[in-house]
Amino acid sequence: MIGVEVDIAQLVADTLGLRLDLQPTSWENLFLSVESGQYDAGFSNITVTEERKDKYDFATYRVDTLAFEAAKISPIEHIDKPADVAGRTVAVGAGTNQEQILLRWDAQNKAAGLPPMKIQYYAAPGDRYLSLASGRIELYLGPYPGSAYHVAVKGDTKIVGQLSGGGEIKADIAAMTKKGNGLVGPLNEALNVLIKNGEYARVLQRWNLSNEAVATSRINPPGLPRT
Structure with missing residues (x-):
């Protein structure tokens, strides 16, 4: 490890x-x-x-810092507020604080009349990155360290947004x-x-x-x- x-x-x-x-x-x-x-x-x-x-x-x-990660070829350039993920397909870990952030953002978007997110869950990182590469998902929200390491080593994804692990806190x-x-x-x-x-x-x-x-x-x- x-x-x-x-x-x-x-x-x-x-x-x-x-x-x-x-x-x-x-x-x-x-x-x-x-x-x-x-x-x-x-x-x-x-x-x-x-x-x-x-x-x-x-x-x-x-x-605690989180990162939005997208495929390197994705047209998405920056995510910094709930409206930026409205209608998008986003992967996140189940039972995590980042899942709670996405659920809060999705509720805000729905209340504002924006399209809901499609939230996906993957147990294995390999499956998640295959889905990013194939376009089955558009974004992954997870801990910044893991995303930063993957971007540096693999080079097939990019970080398109960062936020506190507590969202607004x-x-x-x-x-x-x-x-x-x-x-x-x-x-x-x-x-x-x-x-x-x-x-x-x-x-x-x-x-x-x-x-x-x-x-x-x-x-x-x-x-x-x-x-």
Whole structure:
């Protein structure tokens, strides 16, 4: 496994003198696995929300940014408001904050008399990108890091819009642990050590994510409101 999450998790483990045991899992199983104690922590572009804080503790390490991705040959150039996606076919991950943003935007468009979106769900990234290439979908809304990496490596898509992971509200990405298990404090301290010594900045620069840097890691900051 590679990526900014893996690199940050490794640095945190090294700072705490622990051996990192990476376990890939689906988004659906991630939360249950942390809650059950199967996994000690989750590093997976997890947004802090008030609802999640009922069961989990969080130590922040990035600003949550989303991206609209389109095929490179697409005539779409810029997406920055609900009207820009009216009538379009858009892929998004089920059960994510970006899905909630699309649903809110779609409701606003319908209320304004604009055509509804067609929202599609894909479990596998490969299927999603095949659909983008074939024109079955026009856009994908997902975490900025994944889209930025795909654009840089594959070169067959482009980013046509960015927005906060909370839509109109600033949001934070954080390491997640089971609430009350005592791990969030050490995670927060390790992240702040990495921020101060420059290792954190070098990781973000490596993945072209310096725009998502935070000045300090916080424990359980205000999260996205309950839906």
